[in-house]
Amino acid sequence: MDERKLAVLRAIVQDYVGTEEPVGSKALVERHNLGVSPATVRNDMATLEEDGYIQQPHTSAGRIPTDKGYRLFVDRLAEVKPMSPPERRAIRHFLDGAVDLDDVVARTVRLLAQLTRQVAVVQYPSLTRSTVRHVELVLLAPTKIMLVLITNTGRVEQRLVDCPSAVRESTLADLRVRLNARAGGRRFPDVPALVEDLPSSFEPADRPVVTTVLSTLFESLVEQNEERIMLAGTANLTRFGHDFPLTIQPVLEALEEQVVLLRLLGEAADGGMTVRIGRENEYEGLNSTSVVSVGYGSGDESVAKLGVIGPTRMDYPGTMGAVRAVARYVGQILAES
Numbered sequence: 001m002d003e004r005k006l007a008v009l010r011a012i013v014q015d016y017v018g019t020e021e022p023v024g025s026k027a028l029v030e031r032h033n034l035g036v037s038p039a040t041v042r043n044d045m046a047t048l049e050e051d052g053y054i055q056q057p058h059t060s061a062g063r064i065p066t067d068k069g070y071r072l073f074v075d076r077l078a079e080v081k082p083m084s085p086p087e088r089r090a091i092r093h094f095l096d097g098a099v100d101l102d103d104v105v106a107r108t109v110r111l112l113a114q115l116t117r118q119v120a121v122v123q124y125p126s127l128t129r130s131t132v133r134h135v136e137l138v139l140l141a142p143t144k145i146m147l148v149l150i151t152n153t154g155r156v157e158q159r160l161v162d163c164p165s166a167v168r169e170s171t172l173a174d175l176r177v178r179l180n181a182r183a184g185g186r187r188f189p190d191v192p193a194l195v196e197d198l199p200s201s202f203e204p205a206d207r208p209v210v211t212t213v214l215s216t217l218f219e220s221l222v223e224q225n226e227e228r229i230m231l232a233g234t235a236n237l238t239r240f241g242h243d244f245p246l247t248i249q250p251v252l253e254a255l256e257e258q259v260v261l262l263r264l265l266g267e268a269a270d271g272g273m274t275v276r277i278g279r280e281n282e283y284e285g286l287n288s289t290s291v292v293s294v295g296y297g298s299g300d301e302s303v304a305k306l307g308v309i310g311p312t313r314m315d316y317p318g319t320m321g322a323v324r325a326v327a328r329y330v331g332q333i334l335a336e337s
Helices: 003-019 025-031 038-050 067-075 085-096 101-116 169-183 188-195 207-221 234-243 249-255 258-265 316-336
Strands: 119-123 132-141 144-151 156-162 229-232 274-277 289-296 304-311
Touching (some): 003 038, 067 274, 101 119, 101 316, 119 258, 169 207, 188 207, 229 258, 234 249, 234 304, 289 316
Antiparallel strands (some): 119 229
């Protein structure tokens, strides 16, 4: 598409997002410095409609973007709208007060919903993509140990270990040191192979206890229910009722399905900005929405994703800017924690 028609499409998207009204050629000429005559704008709009980038709703004289039009608009964005200095300070101040990982996630999802006025989704850091920061072993009773696993993202997993015999403090201290020496800083999937031979290095009488502790540790490392997400701002969708063709119900039902939300966010390993528009979303109930998501992490590697869900009539530059900025700050907080 040539730059002139792209400029007309951009103007239509911007006006429709801002006014919620179908856009006519007269309004485009009046509001935007397109540098061409009204007749040329009408011809360009006719071409854009013929090519499927805009459409005429009902019998209105104006046009609105299609999913294909929004897709081209996003793909050809000159720049994502940056956060203003006051907005950046507000983000930092709001997130800096978090006391632990649960609080970070809760604050992040509320902040995203407030910034974008849409539905915000934040995935907890994936254990399979995390590294071990520390393993703590606390003797609670002669045969009961508390195992505490702390990740590089600040996630804390606790497990009670019932041992087959009484545990000596010296054995526990020795196991703690050896576990951290081998597992500290290592990725979760790599840890079992690094510590599986530990029992053989202990006295025969202590080996059943060491084996039991390791068994519980392995269960923590391969936790099945690790894919947790938090949602906020569902009520924001009520502001966009007319943006959903028939009813908002399918959207609300989809948001209740955690598996659907995880698929929407995509793989944590793919940490780049992703924008899925309308029917690009596999779940039929979300065909009238767009999803903007990006990865976040405590270093260069993404450990989870966050994003927003809203109608296709979305302020894409502003939403993408907000999602990217929040992800960056969350990553910094995790790195500093």
